[in-house]
Amino acid sequence: MFVASFGVVSPNTQISICHGFISRSLCSKFNARKHRSFCSLASDLNYLCLGGTIPAISSNHKVYDVVLKQSALVNEKLKSSGDLDVKLGTLSLLNEAYERCGEVCAHYSQTFYLGTLLTTPERRRAFWAINMWCRRTDELVDGPNASHITLMTLDRWESRLEDLFEGRPYDMFDAALSDTVANFPVHIQPFKDMIEGMRMDLKKWRYKNFDELYLYCYYVAGTVGLLSVPIMGIAPESQATTESVYNAALVLGLANQLTNILRDVGEDARRKRIYLPQDELAQAGLSDEDIFAGKVTDKWRNFMKSQIKRARMFFDEAEKGVTELSSASRWPVWASLLLYRQILDEIEANDYDNFTKRAYVSNAKKLIALPVAYARSVISPSRTSTLVKA
Numbered sequence: 452m453f454v455a456s457f458g459v460v461s462p463n464t465q466i467s468i469c470h471g472f473i474s475r476s477l478c479s480k481f482n483a484r485k486h487r488s489f490c491s492l493a494s495d496l497n498y499l500c501l502g503g504t505i506p507a508i509s510s511n512h513k514v515y516d517v518v519l520k521q522s523a524l525v526n527e528k529l530k531s532s533g534d535l536d537v538k539l540g541t542l543s544l545l546n547e548a549y550e551r552c553g554e555v556c557a558h559y560s561q562t563f564y565l566g567t568l569l570t571t572p573e574r575r576r577a578f579w580a581i582n583m584w585c586r587r588t589d590e591l592v593d594g595p596n597a598s599h600i601t602l603m604t605l606d607r608w609e610s611r612l613e614d615l616f617e618g619r620p621y622d623m624f625d626a627a628l629s630d631t632v633a634n635f636p637v638h639i640q641p642f643k644d645m646i647e648g649m650r651m652d653l654k655k656w657r658y659k660n661f662d663e664l665y666l667y668c669y670y671v672a673g674t675v676g677l678l679s680v681p682i683m684g685i686a687p688e689s690q691a692t693t694e695s696v697y698n699a700a701l702v703l704g705l706a707n708q709l710t711n712i713l714r715d716v717g718e719d720a721r722r723k724r725i726y727l728p729q730d731e732l733a734q735a736g737l738s739d740e741d742i743f744a745g746k747v748t749d750k751w752r753n754f755m756k757s758q759i760k761r762a763r764m765f766f767d768e769a770e771k772g773v774t775e776l777s778s779a780s781r782w783p784v785w786a787s788l789l790l791y792r793q794i795l796d797e798i799e800a801n802d803y804d805n806f807t808k809r810a811y812v813s814n815a816k817k818l819i820a821l822p823v824a825y826a827r828s829v830i831s832p833s834r835t836s837t838l839v840k841a
C-alpha cells in the first residue's frame with residue numbers, strides 16, 4: 452500500500468559496505484587496535500561455537516566500520532532541535548503523525564512497543580517514527596505488494612530517505628522521521644544499509660555460511676541497534692568507549708534477528724526461504740528438503756540446539772552494553788532484551804517445532820519480566836565494566 456506513493460527517482464548515491472567503499476582508513480582514524488580486538492572477538496563469537504569457515508575479510512570486519520562511523524557522529528556536536536524545516540505546517544499534524552506511528556508499532560512489534568512505553572515521551576516518539584520506517588521498508592519485500600517490488604523501487608525509497616534527512620519529507624510518516632533525525636544525531640548509513648538488506652532479500656534466499664547470514668542480520672537488524680543508541684543516549688558517567696556501546700547495540704540487533712529467524716523457520720520455508728547457514732545444515736546431516744518437509748527429528752533438534760546456543764551468546768555479549776546507556780533507557784532495553792531472548796526458551800518448550808508452531812512469550816511472562824528488567828536497570832555504569840576504556 453505504500454508503493455504507489457513514491458517520489459521522484461534520483462541517482463543512487465549509496466555507499467555499500469558490501470562493496471567495501473567505506474574506507475578502511477576510518478579504522479586507523481579511530482583506534483585500530485580496538486577494531487582488531489573487536490573483530491577477533493566477534494569471530495570467536497561467530498565461529499568458535501559451531502565451527503564453519505572464516506572468510507579472509509569477514510562480515511563483522513566490514514560491519515564494524517559502520518559502528519565507528521555512527522559512534523563518531525555522536526561525538527560531534529549534537530544537532531540543535533530548532534534547525535529543521537519540516538514543511539508540515541502545524542505541530543498538531545506532526546503530533547498526529549507520531550501517534551499513528553505509535554499505533555502501528557503497537558500492532559506489529561508488541562515487544563518493542565512495550566519497551567518504548569518504559570522510556571521518556573521524546574524518545575518514545577522517536578522510536579515509533581523509526582519503527583514505522585523500518586516496518587514500511589520491510590513491508591516492501593514482505594508485504595502484499597512484494598511481487599511488484601524491484602530494485603528500482605528500493606532505489607526510489609532510498610532517495611526518499613535522503614530527502615527526509617534533508618528536511619523534505621514526502622508524507623506524514625516521513626515527516627515524523629525527518630523531525631526525529633533532526634533532533635537526535637542519527638547517521639543515515641544504518642537506514643541505507645537496511646534498504647540494502649531488502650535488496651538482498653529480493654535476490655538471495657540461501658546463505659552459504661554464517662558469515663553471509665551475519666551480513667544479512669546486520670542489514671536488517673544490527674542497523675536498528677546502531678540507530679537506537681543516539682536516541683537512548685549513553686550515561687554521562689559511563690567509562691566505556693562510544694564504539695563499544697555501539698557494538699553492543701549492533702550485537703543486540705543481531706541476537707534479535709537470529710532469534711526472529713529461528714522462530715520463523717516454518718513461515719519462511721513456506722515462502723521458499725531458508726535463513727540458516729547451509730554449511731552448518733549439511734554438517735548436521737540436514738538438507739533444504741528436510742526443512743521443507745518440516746519434520747522434527749533428532750538431527751533437527753541437535754541443529755536447533757547449536758543455533759539457539761549461538762543466539763544466546765550474542766545476547767550475552769549485548770548485555771555488557773545495556774548498563775552503559777542513559778538511566779532512562781536501561782529499563783526498556785533490558786525489558787525488550789529479556790522478552791526477545793525468552794522466545795528461544797519457548798522454541799525449546801515447543802520441542803524445537805518451529806515448523807508448525809510460532810514460539811511466543813505469554814502476557815504473564817511479559818509482566819514478570821518487567822520488574823526483573825527494572826532491577827537490572829538501576830545498576831549504573833561502573834569502572835568494573837568490561838567495556839571500560841583501556
Ligand SMILES: CC(C)=CCC/C(C)=C/CC/C(C)=C/CC/C(C)=C/[C@@H]1[C@@H](COP(=O)(O)OP(=O)(O)O)[C@]1(C)CC/C=C(\C)CC/C=C(\C)CCC=C(C)C
Nearest residue numbers: 563566567585672675676679699700703704707772783787
Ligand atoms: C547498548 C545497547 C545494547 C543498546 C540497545 C540497542 C537496541 C534497542 C537494539 C535492538 C535492535 C532491534 C530492536 C532490532 C530489531 C530486530 C528485528 C526483529 C528486525 C526485523 C527485520 C526484518 O526481519 P523479518 O522480515 O525476518 O521480520 P518479520 O518476520 O517481518 O517481523 C525487522 C522487521 C526490522 C524492523 C525493526 C523493528 C520491528 C524494530 C524496531 C524497534 C525499535 C526502533 C524500538 C527499539 C526500542 C526499544 C526501546 C527496545
Ligand SMILES: [Mn+2]
Nearest residue numbers: 589590592593
Ligand atoms: Mn519481514
